[in-house]
Amino acid sequence: MSIQSLDDYISAKKQRVIIQRTASITSVAYNQSQTLHLAGNPGAGVLAGSNTANGVVPTDATAGCPIIDAFDSGAVGYLSGLELHSPVAGDFTIYDMLFKAGAYAYNANTTLASQPSFSSRVPDGNYKGLELWLEAVTAFTGNQSCRCTYLDQDGNAGDTGVIATGVAPIIGRMYRMPFASGDSGIRQLNSVVGSVSTVGTFNVLILRPLCTVRIPVANGIVKYDFTQTGLPQVYENSALLCLPRADSTATSTPWCALEIANKA
Amino acid sequence: MAKMLSLADYEAAEKWKALYIKYGLTTAAGTWTSLLKAAGNFPAAVGPLISTLGSGVVNGGWGGVKGFLNLWGEEYGYLSRFEQGVDDLYITKVRAVASVPCSVRFFDIIQSGSATLESGTGFDEYFSSYEADILPRLCGTDDTLELWQGRLTGKMTSDVTATITGYYGDDLEDDVNISAVMPASLVADAMLPIPLNAGLKRLRRLSYLSGGLSGAGYFDIFMLRHLFSYDIEEPYKPVVINLLQGGGVPIHYKCHLSAAVCVKSGTTTGSHNLEIELAAH
Numbered sequence: 177m178s179i180q181s182l183d184d185y186i187s188a189k190k191q192r193v194i195i196q197r198t199a200s201i202t203s204v205a206y207n208q209s210q211t212l213h214l215a216g217n218p219g220a221g222v223l224a225g226s227n228t229a230n231g232v233v234p235t236d237a238t239a240g241c242p243i244i245d246a247f248d249s250g251a252v253g254y255l256s257g258l259e260l261h262s263p264v265a266g267d268f269t270i271y272d273m274l275f276k277a278g279a280y281a282y283n284a285n286t287t288l289a290s291q292p293s294f295s296s297r298v299p300d301g302n303y304k305g306l307e308l309w310l311e312a313v314t315a316f317t318g319n320q321s322c323r324c325t326y327l328d329q330d331g332n333a334g335d336t337g338v339i340a341t342g343v344a345p346i347i348g349r350m351y352r353m354p355f356a357s358g359d360s361g362i363r364q365l366n367s368v369v370g371s372v373s374t375v376g377t378f379n380v381l382i383l384r385p386l387c388t389v390r391i392p393v394a395n396g397i398v399k400y401d402f403t404q405t406g407l408p409q410v411y412e413n414s415a416l417l418c419l420p421r422a423d424s425t426a427t428s429t430p431w432c433a434l435e436i437a438n439k440a
Numbered sequence: 441m442a443k444m445l446s447l448a449d450y451e452a453a454e455k456w457k458a459l460y461i462k463y464g465l466t467t468a469a470g471t472w473t474s475l476l477k478a479a480g481n482f483p484a485a486v487g488p489l490i491s492t493l494g495s496g497v498v499n500g501g502w503g504g505v506k507g508f509l510n511l512w513g514e515e516y517g518y519l520s521r522f523e524q525g526v527d528d529l530y531i532t533k534v535r536a537v538a539s540v541p542c543s544v545r546f547f548d549i550i551q552s553g554s555a556t557l558e559s560g561t562g563f564d565e566y567f568s569s570y571e572a573d574i575l576p577r578l579c580g581t582d583d584t585l586e587l588w589q590g591r592l593t594g595k596m597t598s599d600v601t602a603t604i605t606g607y608y609g610d611d612l613e614d615d616v617n618i619s620a621v622m623p624a625s626l627v628a629d630a631m632l633p634i635p636l637n638a639g640l641k642r643l644r645r646l647s648y649l650s651g652g653l654s655g656a657g658y659f660d661i662f663m664l665r666h667l668f669s670y671d672i673e674e675p676y677k678p679v680v681i682n683l684l685q686g687g688g689v690p691i692h693y694k695c696h697l698s699a700a701v702c703v704k705s706g707t708t709t710g711s712h713n714l715e716i717e718l719a720a721h
Contacts, residue, residue: 186688187445191582192666194642198635215635217586218642239639245582257686259669261543261702263470395470395704397543397671401685431633433666435686 178252179439185256185402188437193242194218195418196431201348206266208350208421210311212240216429223348224313225278225379231365233292234273234415241273241415247438253410255386256402257435262391266422268430271383272297273415274306278379279313280368282320287367295363297384299409303329303361308336308353309381312345316376319344323369324353324380329361344373348427350381350419383417386410391430402437410436443528444690444721450532450683453721456516460509460714462699464539465629467709472545472631472700474590475709476507483507485592508549508696511718518720522693528579531667531689533717534681538672540710542703549696550577550585551646551663554592555602574645577665579690584642586664589622590631596624596659602651604634604661606643615647616640622659631662631700667691675710 179185197216203209213223221240226232236244247253260268274294280286295301306329310322321340328334334356341351355362368380386408389398410416418432444450461481467473476485485507511529512519521527536544551574587604604618620634636643646663667689670679691697701709 182684183446183448185684186447186450189581192584194584194586194666196586196633198633215638217584217633217636219636219640220638242584243641259666259686261545261669393541393673393704395543395702396673397545397669399670399681399686403684429633433669 179254179407179437184439185437188256188439189248189251190256190435190437191245193244193416193434193436194432195242195416195434197427197429200426200428202346203420203422203425203427204346204349205425206421206423208269208419209348209427210350210419211348211427212417218242224377225276228277228280228284228286229288230290230292231275231277231288233294234276235413236415238415241417244412244414244436247412248440251438251440253412253436253438254402254407255405255410255434256407256437258387258389258400258405258432259397260389260391260430260432261397262420262428262430263395264422264424264426264428265391265394266420267388267390268418268420268432269388270386270434271417271419272386272410273381273417274384275365275382276379277365277368279377280370280380282316282370282373282376284368284370288365291364294382297411297414303363305385306361307383307385308355308362309383310351310353311379311381312347312349313377313379315346316344316373318373320373320376320378321371322353325366326362327364327366328355328359329363331363334359334362338371340372345376345378444530444688444719449721450719453719454516455532455717455719456513458509458511458716458718460712460716462712464708464710466707467629467701467703468627468707469703469705471627472702473629473709474592474631475699475701475712477592477629478709482509508698511691511695511697512693513718513720516720519693521720527720529691529693530719530721531691531716532683532719534668534670535715536670536672536679537676537713538710539675540672540703540706540708541675542672542701542710543669544672544699544701544712545669546667546697546699547664548577548667548691549662549698550574550665552660553646553649554658554660555649577692577695579692581690583665585644586666587618587634587636587643588631588662588664589620589634590660590662591626591628591658592660596622598624600651600659602649604646605648606646608640608643667697
């Protein structure tokens with residue numbers, strides 16, 4: 177039912193999934209940017225979220241995310257390898273995008289209802305380590321503040337409080353929302369309140385980080401095998417993202433090949 | 441489905457080493473440059489591919505075309521065993537050395553085609569690849585293929601917009617047109633990825649190429665199956681990829697193994713020397 181030995185890895189069915197961007201956007205040095213909406217392979221997706229009232233659970237069918245072919249019946253899937261090239265130095269993190277709500281106006285005050293569950297994409301039902309992010313859909317005027325309420329990793333009510341981001345986000349810029357003290361994950365987004373800024377729209381994402389690599393020198397390649405990725409589980413409907421934190425101020429045109437192994 | 445299923449299978453497999461030696465081509469830092477036309481230990485391509493394959497836009501065919509290392513294993517008596525499906529072929533280890541700091545990618549050119557433009561005319565050609573030609577080259581994997589363009593010879597006098605038609609569905613019934621600009625600024629041997637249409641997930645096959653009407657020159661279109669990559673941090677410092685570091689890649693015995701290099705500085709791709717361990721099982 178899973179990879180439990182070297183022989184299991186060798187015999188596992190594998191597929192290479194490509195995430196490549198051929199267009200670049202301006203970023204803030206060493207701050208994460210969303211790039212799913214840029215041209216490349218797969219083709220560009222749509223930055224603006226499509227639902228503010230409930231949110232959606234993106235899948236590999238979501239535009240901008242790579243398609244993952246079906247696993248063998250009863251198989252468990254893993255990120256078993258990663259190769260990444262980038263024309264600029266920086267960190268790159270592979271995520272499974274579990275939830276997306278937006279696009280919210282700068283002054284939104286929305287209580288979500290009937291949020292779809294992403295529990296089938298959380299290994300062992302362990303919500304610890306899931307991350308809450310904002311991403312700018314259109315540029316902001318004024319430094320944005322935001323408050324989100326949620327259910328934490330154990331299903332208890334959580335509240336970020338009003339977080340002054342201290343920035344007027346440019347398009348694609350992402351901002352990690354801190355949880356309330358004692359919380360280490362999130363299982364549901366309940367409300368979104370924006371303030372201070374006078375212009376701008378944003379999405380709220382729940383992301384599951386899978387693996388982070390660094391390109392130390394421009395035009396370098398980094399290669400991780402399964403001992404380095406740590407074999408995080410992925411699903412045949414995972415919405416995979418490869419998000420840059422470039423050292424410089426452009427996301428550039430990274431190429432990433434992910435090896436996904438599945439073993440019944 | 442791959443037949444090498446365990447370390448014991450790897451140990452038992454018959455192995456040999458293929459040598460891949462290529463010497464420098466002119467390049468620019470940050471530009472992916474094909475080594476198809478570089479001199480080395482086997483005949484270089486005489487570009488564009490059209491000149492080695494006959495007229496029209498063609499698929500690469502299987503083997504025997506200049507520029508590709510022959511992995512068939514005739515000398516080990518394996519050719520007939522591959523042809524009959526008794527054994528499968530794998531790249532199980534790579535030892536690579538290069539004379540310049542760079543990134544290197546190796547891939548199987550699953551489909552390729554060249555267009556020759558005469559000023560004021562268009563081009564209008566079919567790829568001659570069909571499902572039966574391509575499926576074996578995927579070796580039972582679900583690997584995503586990559587669409588790239590390149591220029592292996594000559595130079596276009598102005599940008600040319602081409603329409604590339606390909607299939608994106610599993611059933612080869614859903615086709616899509618991709619508009620791609622072939623920039624006249626592309627330097628010799630350079631390769632560029634072609635972005636897919638917004639929302640399009642992947643291409644399965646190429647079928648048709650048309651466009652032109654302005655400019656003159658040549659360009660090539662490639663559908664690539666990625667095999668392995670590595671980073672050369674220091675000149676002449678060997679890099680080894682073993683079975684468990686992404687080796688063990690199943691490849692077709694008539695694979696069109698080819699490489700592209702992206703240097704971190706300087707103007708030459710440098711010299712490349714690879715020992716590629718092949719295993720039949």
